[in-house]
Amino acid sequence: MTRSRSRKLLSRILWLDPDAGNAPESAPIAADSAVDPVPDIPTYRDRSLQPTPPREFRESSLPASTRVRSRLLPNEPPVVRTPDLYTEHFGLKVRPFALTPDPEFLYWPPSHQRAYTMLEYGVRAHSPITLITGEVGAGKTTLLLHLVRSLGSELRVGLVSNPHGSRAELLRWVLHALEQPAEIEESYVDLFSRFQNFLLSEYAAGRSVVLIFDEAQNLSAEALEELRMFININSGKDEVLQLVLIGQPELRDLVSRPEMRQFAQRVAASYHLGAMDLKTLRGYIPHRLRVAGCERRIFTAPAITMIYEQTKGVPRLVNQLCDLAMVYAFTRGRQLVTPAILQQVLDDGVFFPASAPRQTSETT
Missing domain, CATH: 3.40.50.300 (P-loop containing nucleotide triphosphate hydrolases)
Structure with a gap:
Protein backbone atom coordinates (compact mmCIF):
# COMPACT_ATOMS: atom_id res chain seq x y z
CA MET A 1 0.00 0.00 0.00
CA THR A 2 1.50 3.35 -1.00
CA ARG A 3 1.74 6.27 1.42
CA SER A 4 -0.82 8.15 -0.68
CA ARG A 5 -3.35 5.32 -0.36
CA SER A 6 -2.54 4.99 3.36
CA ARG A 7 -3.26 8.68 3.91
CA LYS A 8 -6.56 8.49 2.06
CA LEU A 9 -7.62 5.36 3.93
CA LEU A 10 -6.78 6.86 7.31
CA SER A 11 -8.45 10.13 6.32
CA ARG A 12 -11.66 8.25 5.68
CA ILE A 13 -11.40 6.50 9.04
CA LEU A 14 -10.82 9.81 10.83
CA TRP A 15 -13.53 11.58 8.82
CA LEU A 16 -11.02 14.17 7.75
CA ASP A 17 -11.82 13.58 4.09
CA PRO A 18 -15.16 11.76 3.71
CA ASP A 19 -14.77 11.69 -0.09
CA ALA A 20 -11.24 10.31 -0.07
CA GLY A 21 -10.23 8.92 -3.45
CA ASN A 22 -12.75 11.05 -5.38
CA ALA A 23 -12.58 14.62 -4.14
CA PRO A 24 -9.44 16.72 -4.65
CA GLU A 25 -7.11 17.17 -1.69
CA SER A 26 -8.02 20.08 0.54
CA ALA A 27 -6.08 23.31 0.36
CA PRO A 28 -2.74 23.33 2.20
CA ILE A 29 -2.65 24.62 5.73
CA ALA A 30 -0.30 27.54 6.08
CA ALA A 31 2.60 26.90 8.41
CA ASP A 32 3.07 29.33 11.27
CA SER A 33 5.43 32.10 10.29
CA ALA A 34 6.85 32.99 13.70
CA VAL A 35 8.80 30.04 15.03
CA ASP A 36 11.19 30.23 17.93
CA PRO A 37 14.34 28.11 17.74
CA VAL A 38 14.29 25.08 20.02
CA PRO A 39 17.39 24.71 22.20
CA ASP A 40 19.50 21.62 21.69
CA ILE A 41 19.12 20.03 25.11
CA PRO A 42 21.29 16.92 25.46
CA THR A 43 19.94 13.65 26.78
CA TYR A 44 21.14 12.26 30.09
CA ARG A 45 22.80 9.28 28.41
CA ASP A 46 23.40 8.28 24.81
CA ARG A 47 21.38 5.16 24.02
CA SER A 48 20.90 3.23 20.83
CA LEU A 49 17.52 3.30 19.14
CA GLN A 50 15.22 0.34 19.16
CA PRO A 51 16.02 -2.23 16.43
CA THR A 52 14.01 -2.37 13.23
CA PRO A 53 11.45 -5.19 12.82
CA PRO A 54 12.80 -8.61 11.78
CA ARG A 55 13.12 -9.29 8.05
CA GLU A 56 10.29 -11.79 7.98
CA PHE A 57 7.91 -9.10 9.25
CA ARG A 58 9.17 -6.41 6.89
CA GLU A 59 8.90 -8.74 3.89
CA SER A 60 5.45 -10.05 4.71
CA SER A 61 3.07 -11.01 1.93
CA LEU A 62 1.01 -8.07 3.18
CA PRO A 63 3.44 -5.15 2.73
CA ALA A 64 1.32 -2.72 4.76
CA SER A 65 0.54 -5.06 7.65
CA THR A 66 1.92 -7.82 9.83
CA ARG A 67 0.32 -11.20 10.33
CA VAL A 68 0.38 -12.28 13.97
CA ARG A 69 -1.13 -15.58 15.11
CA SER A 70 -2.59 -15.69 18.60
CA ARG A 71 -0.75 -17.96 21.05
CA LEU A 72 -3.92 -18.58 23.02
CA LEU A 73 -6.06 -19.44 20.01
CA PRO A 74 -3.74 -21.26 17.56
CA ASN A 75 -6.61 -22.39 15.36
CA GLU A 76 -8.00 -18.91 14.87
CA PRO A 77 -7.22 -17.02 11.62
CA PRO A 78 -4.19 -14.70 11.71
CA VAL A 79 -4.66 -11.26 13.24
CA VAL A 80 -3.73 -8.38 10.93
CA ARG A 81 -1.77 -5.74 12.86
CA THR A 82 -1.35 -2.37 11.15
CA PRO A 83 2.16 -0.85 11.46
CA ASP A 84 2.90 2.75 12.35
CA LEU A 85 1.52 4.76 9.46
CA TYR A 86 3.43 8.00 9.81
CA THR A 87 6.99 6.95 10.73
CA GLU A 88 8.19 6.76 7.12
CA HIS A 89 6.36 9.97 6.25
CA PHE A 90 8.34 11.93 8.86
CA GLY A 91 11.60 10.00 8.43
CA LEU A 92 11.39 8.31 11.84
CA LYS A 93 12.71 4.94 12.95
CA VAL A 94 10.16 4.46 15.75
CA ARG A 95 7.12 6.30 17.06
CA PRO A 96 8.39 9.15 19.23
CA PHE A 97 5.30 9.59 21.41
CA ALA A 98 4.22 6.10 22.46
CA LEU A 99 2.27 5.98 25.73
CA THR A 100 4.10 3.03 27.29
CA PRO A 101 7.00 3.98 29.62
CA ASP A 102 10.33 3.67 27.80
CA PRO A 103 13.63 4.63 29.50
CA GLU A 104 15.21 5.01 26.04
CA PHE A 105 13.19 8.23 25.60
CA LEU A 106 13.77 9.52 29.13
CA TYR A 107 14.13 13.30 29.17
CA TRP A 108 16.01 14.93 32.02
CA PRO A 109 14.62 18.36 32.95
CA GLY A 274 5.10 17.93 39.12
CA ALA A 275 4.07 18.46 35.50
CA MET A 276 6.36 20.15 32.94
CA ASP A 277 6.29 23.89 32.40
CA LEU A 278 6.25 25.41 28.91
CA LYS A 279 10.02 25.86 28.79
CA THR A 280 10.57 22.20 29.60
CA LEU A 281 7.99 21.13 27.03
CA ARG A 282 9.86 23.07 24.33
CA GLY A 283 12.84 20.81 24.99
CA TYR A 284 10.86 17.61 25.62
CA ILE A 285 9.12 17.37 22.23
CA PRO A 286 12.23 17.80 20.02
CA HIS A 287 14.18 15.49 22.34
CA ARG A 288 11.80 12.60 21.72
CA LEU A 289 11.85 13.28 17.99
CA ARG A 290 15.66 13.15 17.99
CA VAL A 291 15.68 9.83 19.84
CA ALA A 292 13.21 8.51 17.25
CA GLY A 293 15.61 9.51 14.46
CA CYS A 294 14.46 12.97 13.35
CA GLU A 295 16.65 16.05 13.73
CA ARG A 296 14.40 18.56 11.97
CA ARG A 297 11.52 20.54 13.40
CA ILE A 298 8.05 18.98 13.13
CA PHE A 299 6.03 20.95 15.72
CA THR A 300 5.90 24.73 15.29
CA ALA A 301 6.39 26.98 18.31
CA PRO A 302 2.71 28.06 18.42
CA ALA A 303 1.72 24.37 18.22
CA ILE A 304 3.90 23.51 21.22
CA THR A 305 2.30 26.36 23.17
CA MET A 306 -1.13 25.01 22.27
CA ILE A 307 -0.10 21.50 23.37
CA TYR A 308 0.94 22.89 26.73
CA GLU A 309 -2.38 24.69 27.14
CA GLN A 310 -4.31 21.50 26.44
CA THR A 311 -2.19 19.06 28.48
CA LYS A 312 -0.96 21.28 31.33
CA GLY A 313 2.46 19.70 30.77
CA VAL A 314 1.60 16.13 31.83
CA PRO A 315 4.00 13.93 29.78
CA ARG A 316 1.54 11.14 29.04
CA LEU A 317 -1.07 13.60 27.77
CA VAL A 318 1.60 15.42 25.77
CA ASN A 319 2.54 12.12 24.13
CA GLN A 320 -1.06 11.31 23.34
CA LEU A 321 -1.81 14.68 21.75
CA CYS A 322 1.48 14.78 19.81
CA ASP A 323 0.90 11.28 18.47
CA LEU A 324 -2.62 12.15 17.29
CA ALA A 325 -1.40 15.41 15.74
CA MET A 326 1.26 13.56 13.74
CA VAL A 327 -1.34 11.10 12.49
CA TYR A 328 -3.54 13.98 11.33
CA ALA A 329 -0.58 15.76 9.71
CA PHE A 330 0.29 12.54 7.88
CA THR A 331 -3.23 12.15 6.50
CA ARG A 332 -2.96 15.65 5.05
CA GLY A 333 0.52 15.10 3.66
CA ARG A 334 1.98 17.81 5.89
CA GLN A 335 5.52 17.85 7.30
CA LEU A 336 4.70 20.36 10.07
CA VAL A 337 2.23 20.14 12.94
CA THR A 338 0.52 23.52 13.27
CA PRO A 339 -2.22 24.87 15.56
CA ALA A 340 -4.73 24.28 12.75
CA ILE A 341 -3.98 20.55 12.76
CA LEU A 342 -4.15 20.42 16.56
CA GLN A 343 -7.48 22.22 16.46
CA GLN A 344 -8.82 19.57 14.08
CA VAL A 345 -7.77 16.87 16.56
CA LEU A 346 -9.60 18.70 19.34
CA ASP A 347 -12.67 19.40 17.20
CA ASP A 348 -12.97 15.71 16.34
CA GLY A 349 -13.04 14.83 20.05
CA VAL A 350 -10.34 12.17 19.87
CA PHE A 351 -8.30 13.81 22.65
CA PHE A 352 -9.61 14.51 26.13
CA PRO A 353 -7.90 17.49 27.84
CA ALA A 354 -6.88 17.09 31.47
CA SER A 355 -7.65 19.23 34.45
CA ALA A 356 -4.74 21.23 35.86
CA PRO A 357 -2.42 19.09 38.02
CA ARG A 358 -0.26 20.25 40.88
CA GLN A 359 2.74 22.09 39.47
CA THR A 360 4.98 22.17 42.55
CA SER A 361 7.87 19.81 43.25
CA GLU A 362 8.78 18.95 46.81
CA THR A 363 11.85 17.27 48.25
CA THR A 364 12.54 15.99 51.76
Whole structure:
Protein backbone atom coordinates (compact mmCIF):
# COMPACT_ATOMS: atom_id res chain seq x y z
CA MET A 1 0.00 0.00 0.00
CA THR A 2 1.50 3.35 -1.00
CA ARG A 3 1.74 6.27 1.42
CA SER A 4 -0.82 8.15 -0.68
CA ARG A 5 -3.35 5.32 -0.36
CA SER A 6 -2.54 4.99 3.36
CA ARG A 7 -3.26 8.68 3.91
CA LYS A 8 -6.56 8.49 2.06
CA LEU A 9 -7.62 5.36 3.93
CA LEU A 10 -6.78 6.86 7.31
CA SER A 11 -8.45 10.13 6.32
CA ARG A 12 -11.66 8.25 5.68
CA ILE A 13 -11.40 6.50 9.04
CA LEU A 14 -10.82 9.81 10.83
CA TRP A 15 -13.53 11.58 8.82
CA LEU A 16 -11.02 14.17 7.75
CA ASP A 17 -11.82 13.58 4.09
CA PRO A 18 -15.16 11.76 3.71
CA ASP A 19 -14.77 11.69 -0.09
CA ALA A 20 -11.24 10.31 -0.07
CA GLY A 21 -10.23 8.92 -3.45
CA ASN A 22 -12.75 11.05 -5.38
CA ALA A 23 -12.58 14.62 -4.14
CA PRO A 24 -9.44 16.72 -4.65
CA GLU A 25 -7.11 17.17 -1.69
CA SER A 26 -8.02 20.08 0.54
CA ALA A 27 -6.08 23.31 0.36
CA PRO A 28 -2.74 23.33 2.20
CA ILE A 29 -2.65 24.62 5.73
CA ALA A 30 -0.30 27.54 6.08
CA ALA A 31 2.60 26.90 8.41
CA ASP A 32 3.07 29.33 11.27
CA SER A 33 5.43 32.10 10.29
CA ALA A 34 6.85 32.99 13.70
CA VAL A 35 8.80 30.04 15.03
CA ASP A 36 11.19 30.23 17.93
CA PRO A 37 14.34 28.11 17.74
CA VAL A 38 14.29 25.08 20.02
CA PRO A 39 17.39 24.71 22.20
CA ASP A 40 19.50 21.62 21.69
CA ILE A 41 19.12 20.03 25.11
CA PRO A 42 21.29 16.92 25.46
CA THR A 43 19.94 13.65 26.78
CA TYR A 44 21.14 12.26 30.09
CA ARG A 45 22.80 9.28 28.41
CA ASP A 46 23.40 8.28 24.81
CA ARG A 47 21.38 5.16 24.02
CA SER A 48 20.90 3.23 20.83
CA LEU A 49 17.52 3.30 19.14
CA GLN A 50 15.22 0.34 19.16
CA PRO A 51 16.02 -2.23 16.43
CA THR A 52 14.01 -2.37 13.23
CA PRO A 53 11.45 -5.19 12.82
CA PRO A 54 12.80 -8.61 11.78
CA ARG A 55 13.12 -9.29 8.05
CA GLU A 56 10.29 -11.79 7.98
CA PHE A 57 7.91 -9.10 9.25
CA ARG A 58 9.17 -6.41 6.89
CA GLU A 59 8.90 -8.74 3.89
CA SER A 60 5.45 -10.05 4.71
CA SER A 61 3.07 -11.01 1.93
CA LEU A 62 1.01 -8.07 3.18
CA PRO A 63 3.44 -5.15 2.73
CA ALA A 64 1.32 -2.72 4.76
CA SER A 65 0.54 -5.06 7.65
CA THR A 66 1.92 -7.82 9.83
CA ARG A 67 0.32 -11.20 10.33
CA VAL A 68 0.38 -12.28 13.97
CA ARG A 69 -1.13 -15.58 15.11
CA SER A 70 -2.59 -15.69 18.60
CA ARG A 71 -0.75 -17.96 21.05
CA LEU A 72 -3.92 -18.58 23.02
CA LEU A 73 -6.06 -19.44 20.01
CA PRO A 74 -3.74 -21.26 17.56
CA ASN A 75 -6.61 -22.39 15.36
CA GLU A 76 -8.00 -18.91 14.87
CA PRO A 77 -7.22 -17.02 11.62
CA PRO A 78 -4.19 -14.70 11.71
CA VAL A 79 -4.66 -11.26 13.24
CA VAL A 80 -3.73 -8.38 10.93
CA ARG A 81 -1.77 -5.74 12.86
CA THR A 82 -1.35 -2.37 11.15
CA PRO A 83 2.16 -0.85 11.46
CA ASP A 84 2.90 2.75 12.35
CA LEU A 85 1.52 4.76 9.46
CA TYR A 86 3.43 8.00 9.81
CA THR A 87 6.99 6.95 10.73
CA GLU A 88 8.19 6.76 7.12
CA HIS A 89 6.36 9.97 6.25
CA PHE A 90 8.34 11.93 8.86
CA GLY A 91 11.60 10.00 8.43
CA LEU A 92 11.39 8.31 11.84
CA LYS A 93 12.71 4.94 12.95
CA VAL A 94 10.16 4.46 15.75
CA ARG A 95 7.12 6.30 17.06
CA PRO A 96 8.39 9.15 19.23
CA PHE A 97 5.30 9.59 21.41
CA ALA A 98 4.22 6.10 22.46
CA LEU A 99 2.27 5.98 25.73
CA THR A 100 4.10 3.03 27.29
CA PRO A 101 7.00 3.98 29.62
CA ASP A 102 10.33 3.67 27.80
CA PRO A 103 13.63 4.63 29.50
CA GLU A 104 15.21 5.01 26.04
CA PHE A 105 13.19 8.23 25.60
CA LEU A 106 13.77 9.52 29.13
CA TYR A 107 14.13 13.30 29.17
CA TRP A 108 16.01 14.93 32.02
CA PRO A 109 14.62 18.36 32.95
CA PRO A 110 15.67 19.61 36.41
CA SER A 111 12.55 18.20 38.10
CA HIS A 112 13.18 14.68 36.79
CA GLN A 113 16.86 14.91 37.67
CA ARG A 114 15.96 15.80 41.26
CA ALA A 115 13.33 13.06 41.46
CA TYR A 116 15.76 10.46 40.18
CA THR A 117 18.51 11.70 42.49
CA MET A 118 16.26 11.23 45.52
CA LEU A 119 15.10 7.84 44.24
CA GLU A 120 18.65 6.61 43.67
CA TYR A 121 19.87 8.17 46.92
CA GLY A 122 17.17 6.38 48.88
CA VAL A 123 18.22 3.01 47.48
CA ARG A 124 21.99 3.53 47.54
CA ALA A 125 21.92 4.97 51.08
CA HIS A 126 19.78 2.06 52.34
CA SER A 127 16.93 4.33 53.43
CA PRO A 128 14.15 2.37 55.16
CA ILE A 129 11.44 4.01 53.02
CA THR A 130 11.73 6.12 49.86
CA LEU A 131 8.60 7.91 48.66
CA ILE A 132 8.15 9.32 45.13
CA THR A 133 4.80 10.82 44.14
CA GLY A 134 3.51 12.62 41.07
CA GLU A 135 0.50 13.22 38.88
CA VAL A 136 -0.84 10.55 36.55
CA GLY A 137 1.51 10.32 33.57
CA ALA A 138 4.23 12.50 35.14
CA GLY A 139 6.95 9.95 34.33
CA LYS A 140 7.32 8.14 37.66
CA THR A 141 7.29 4.63 36.21
CA THR A 142 9.82 5.57 33.53
CA LEU A 143 12.21 6.81 36.22
CA LEU A 144 11.59 3.62 38.15
CA LEU A 145 12.42 1.42 35.17
CA HIS A 146 15.62 3.41 34.60
CA LEU A 147 16.59 2.86 38.24
CA VAL A 148 15.97 -0.90 38.07
CA ARG A 149 18.22 -1.08 35.02
CA SER A 150 21.08 0.57 36.90
CA LEU A 151 20.99 -1.55 40.06
CA GLY A 152 23.75 -4.10 40.54
CA SER A 153 23.81 -7.68 41.79
CA GLU A 154 24.32 -6.55 45.38
CA LEU A 155 20.60 -5.76 45.52
CA ARG A 156 17.68 -8.16 45.19
CA VAL A 157 14.73 -6.24 43.73
CA GLY A 158 11.07 -7.20 43.96
CA LEU A 159 8.57 -5.10 41.98
CA VAL A 160 4.93 -5.10 43.07
CA SER A 161 2.59 -3.32 40.64
CA ASN A 162 -0.84 -2.10 41.70
CA PRO A 163 -0.82 -3.76 45.16
CA HIS A 164 -4.07 -4.26 47.06
CA GLY A 165 -5.82 -6.67 49.38
CA SER A 166 -5.59 -7.89 52.98
CA ARG A 167 -2.44 -8.41 55.06
CA ALA A 168 -1.99 -11.99 53.87
CA GLU A 169 -2.67 -11.02 50.24
CA LEU A 170 -0.13 -8.21 50.47
CA LEU A 171 2.48 -10.62 51.79
CA ARG A 172 1.71 -13.01 48.93
CA TRP A 173 2.24 -10.15 46.46
CA VAL A 174 5.63 -9.55 48.07
CA LEU A 175 6.69 -13.19 48.03
CA HIS A 176 5.66 -13.62 44.40
CA ALA A 177 7.63 -10.49 43.48
CA LEU A 178 10.68 -12.08 45.11
CA GLU A 179 10.01 -15.37 43.28
CA GLN A 180 9.18 -17.18 46.51
CA PRO A 181 6.29 -19.67 46.94
CA ALA A 182 3.10 -18.47 48.62
CA GLU A 183 0.31 -21.04 48.56
CA ILE A 184 -3.24 -19.93 49.16
CA GLU A 185 -3.77 -22.45 51.97
CA GLU A 186 -0.74 -21.27 53.95
CA SER A 187 -1.32 -19.19 57.06
CA TYR A 188 -0.03 -15.69 57.56
CA VAL A 189 2.47 -16.99 60.12
CA ASP A 190 3.90 -19.43 57.57
CA LEU A 191 4.15 -16.74 54.91
CA PHE A 192 5.82 -14.25 57.22
CA SER A 193 8.28 -16.86 58.45
CA ARG A 194 9.30 -17.65 54.87
CA PHE A 195 9.65 -13.93 54.09
CA GLN A 196 11.83 -13.30 57.13
CA ASN A 197 14.04 -16.32 56.41
CA PHE A 198 14.46 -15.14 52.82
CA LEU A 199 15.58 -11.68 53.93
CA LEU A 200 18.11 -13.13 56.36
CA SER A 201 19.46 -15.57 53.76
CA GLU A 202 19.93 -12.73 51.25
CA TYR A 203 21.70 -10.68 53.92
CA ALA A 204 24.00 -13.61 54.69
CA ALA A 205 24.82 -13.78 50.97
CA GLY A 206 25.82 -10.10 50.97
CA ARG A 207 22.65 -8.78 49.34
CA SER A 208 19.94 -6.46 50.62
CA VAL A 209 16.35 -6.62 49.39
CA VAL A 210 14.54 -3.68 47.81
CA LEU A 211 10.76 -3.91 47.55
CA ILE A 212 9.29 -1.44 45.04
CA PHE A 213 5.56 -0.73 45.08
CA ASP A 214 4.27 0.99 41.94
CA GLU A 215 0.80 2.59 42.05
CA ALA A 216 1.17 2.55 45.83
CA GLN A 217 -1.67 5.03 46.27
CA ASN A 218 -3.92 1.94 46.17
CA LEU A 219 -2.51 0.77 49.50
CA SER A 220 -4.68 1.35 52.55
CA ALA A 221 -3.45 2.80 55.84
CA GLU A 222 -3.53 -0.73 57.27
CA ALA A 223 -1.36 -1.99 54.41
CA LEU A 224 1.17 0.80 54.95
CA GLU A 225 1.33 -0.08 58.62
CA GLU A 226 1.98 -3.69 57.62
CA LEU A 227 4.87 -2.53 55.44
CA ARG A 228 6.27 -0.58 58.39
CA MET A 229 6.26 -3.79 60.39
CA PHE A 230 8.31 -5.42 57.61
CA ILE A 231 10.98 -2.80 58.22
CA ASN A 232 11.25 -3.95 61.84
CA ILE A 233 12.92 -7.12 60.60
CA ASN A 234 16.02 -4.96 60.20
CA SER A 235 18.35 -5.18 63.17
CA GLY A 236 21.45 -3.26 64.14
CA LYS A 237 23.00 -0.79 61.73
CA ASP A 238 22.44 -2.90 58.61
CA GLU A 239 19.25 -2.66 56.56
CA VAL A 240 18.21 -6.00 55.11
CA LEU A 241 14.98 -4.59 53.63
CA GLN A 242 14.19 -1.28 51.94
CA LEU A 243 10.85 -0.03 50.66
CA VAL A 244 10.34 2.23 47.64
CA LEU A 245 6.79 3.55 47.18
CA ILE A 246 5.79 5.16 43.88
CA GLY A 247 2.33 6.65 43.60
CA GLN A 248 -0.04 9.48 42.86
CA PRO A 249 -0.46 12.55 45.11
CA GLU A 250 -3.06 10.75 47.26
CA LEU A 251 -0.24 8.57 48.60
CA ARG A 252 1.57 11.61 49.97
CA ASP A 253 -1.68 12.84 51.51
CA LEU A 254 -2.21 9.45 53.19
CA VAL A 255 1.29 9.33 54.66
CA SER A 256 0.86 12.89 55.96
CA ARG A 257 -2.09 11.96 58.18
CA PRO A 258 -1.48 12.31 61.95
CA GLU A 259 -2.17 8.61 62.55
CA MET A 260 0.56 7.72 60.01
CA ARG A 261 3.34 9.59 61.83
CA GLN A 262 5.20 6.38 62.72
CA PHE A 263 5.32 5.44 59.05
CA ALA A 264 6.24 8.97 57.98
CA GLN A 265 9.18 9.01 60.39
CA ARG A 266 10.72 6.08 58.50
CA VAL A 267 10.60 7.96 55.18
CA ALA A 268 14.20 9.06 54.65
CA ALA A 269 13.90 10.35 51.06
CA SER A 270 10.89 11.69 49.19
CA TYR A 271 10.02 13.83 46.17
CA HIS A 272 6.86 15.04 44.46
CA LEU A 273 7.19 15.18 40.68
CA GLY A 274 5.10 17.93 39.12
CA ALA A 275 4.07 18.46 35.50
CA MET A 276 6.36 20.15 32.94
CA ASP A 277 6.29 23.89 32.40
CA LEU A 278 6.25 25.41 28.91
CA LYS A 279 10.02 25.86 28.79
CA THR A 280 10.57 22.20 29.60
CA LEU A 281 7.99 21.13 27.03
CA ARG A 282 9.86 23.07 24.33
CA GLY A 283 12.84 20.81 24.99
CA TYR A 284 10.86 17.61 25.62
CA ILE A 285 9.12 17.37 22.23
CA PRO A 286 12.23 17.80 20.02
CA HIS A 287 14.18 15.49 22.34
CA ARG A 288 11.80 12.60 21.72
CA LEU A 289 11.85 13.28 17.99
CA ARG A 290 15.66 13.15 17.99
CA VAL A 291 15.68 9.83 19.84
CA ALA A 292 13.21 8.51 17.25
CA GLY A 293 15.61 9.51 14.46
CA CYS A 294 14.46 12.97 13.35
CA GLU A 295 16.65 16.05 13.73
CA ARG A 296 14.40 18.56 11.97
CA ARG A 297 11.52 20.54 13.40
CA ILE A 298 8.05 18.98 13.13
CA PHE A 299 6.03 20.95 15.72
CA THR A 300 5.90 24.73 15.29
CA ALA A 301 6.39 26.98 18.31
CA PRO A 302 2.71 28.06 18.42
CA ALA A 303 1.72 24.37 18.22
CA ILE A 304 3.90 23.51 21.22
CA THR A 305 2.30 26.36 23.17
CA MET A 306 -1.13 25.01 22.27
CA ILE A 307 -0.10 21.50 23.37
CA TYR A 308 0.94 22.89 26.73
CA GLU A 309 -2.38 24.69 27.14
CA GLN A 310 -4.31 21.50 26.44
CA THR A 311 -2.19 19.06 28.48
CA LYS A 312 -0.96 21.28 31.33
CA GLY A 313 2.46 19.70 30.77
CA VAL A 314 1.60 16.13 31.83
CA PRO A 315 4.00 13.93 29.78
CA ARG A 316 1.54 11.14 29.04
CA LEU A 317 -1.07 13.60 27.77
CA VAL A 318 1.60 15.42 25.77
CA ASN A 319 2.54 12.12 24.13
CA GLN A 320 -1.06 11.31 23.34
CA LEU A 321 -1.81 14.68 21.75
CA CYS A 322 1.48 14.78 19.81
CA ASP A 323 0.90 11.28 18.47
CA LEU A 324 -2.62 12.15 17.29
CA ALA A 325 -1.40 15.41 15.74
CA MET A 326 1.26 13.56 13.74
CA VAL A 327 -1.34 11.10 12.49
CA TYR A 328 -3.54 13.98 11.33
CA ALA A 329 -0.58 15.76 9.71
CA PHE A 330 0.29 12.54 7.88
CA THR A 331 -3.23 12.15 6.50
CA ARG A 332 -2.96 15.65 5.05
CA GLY A 333 0.52 15.10 3.66
CA ARG A 334 1.98 17.81 5.89
CA GLN A 335 5.52 17.85 7.30
CA LEU A 336 4.70 20.36 10.07
CA VAL A 337 2.23 20.14 12.94
CA THR A 338 0.52 23.52 13.27
CA PRO A 339 -2.22 24.87 15.56
CA ALA A 340 -4.73 24.28 12.75
CA ILE A 341 -3.98 20.55 12.76
CA LEU A 342 -4.15 20.42 16.56
CA GLN A 343 -7.48 22.22 16.46
CA GLN A 344 -8.82 19.57 14.08
CA VAL A 345 -7.77 16.87 16.56
CA LEU A 346 -9.60 18.70 19.34
CA ASP A 347 -12.67 19.40 17.20
CA ASP A 348 -12.97 15.71 16.34
CA GLY A 349 -13.04 14.83 20.05
CA VAL A 350 -10.34 12.17 19.87
CA PHE A 351 -8.30 13.81 22.65
CA PHE A 352 -9.61 14.51 26.13
CA PRO A 353 -7.90 17.49 27.84
CA ALA A 354 -6.88 17.09 31.47
CA SER A 355 -7.65 19.23 34.45
CA ALA A 356 -4.74 21.23 35.86
CA PRO A 357 -2.42 19.09 38.02
CA ARG A 358 -0.26 20.25 40.88
CA GLN A 359 2.74 22.09 39.47
CA THR A 360 4.98 22.17 42.55
CA SER A 361 7.87 19.81 43.25
CA GLU A 362 8.78 18.95 46.81
CA THR A 363 11.85 17.27 48.25
CA THR A 364 12.54 15.99 51.76
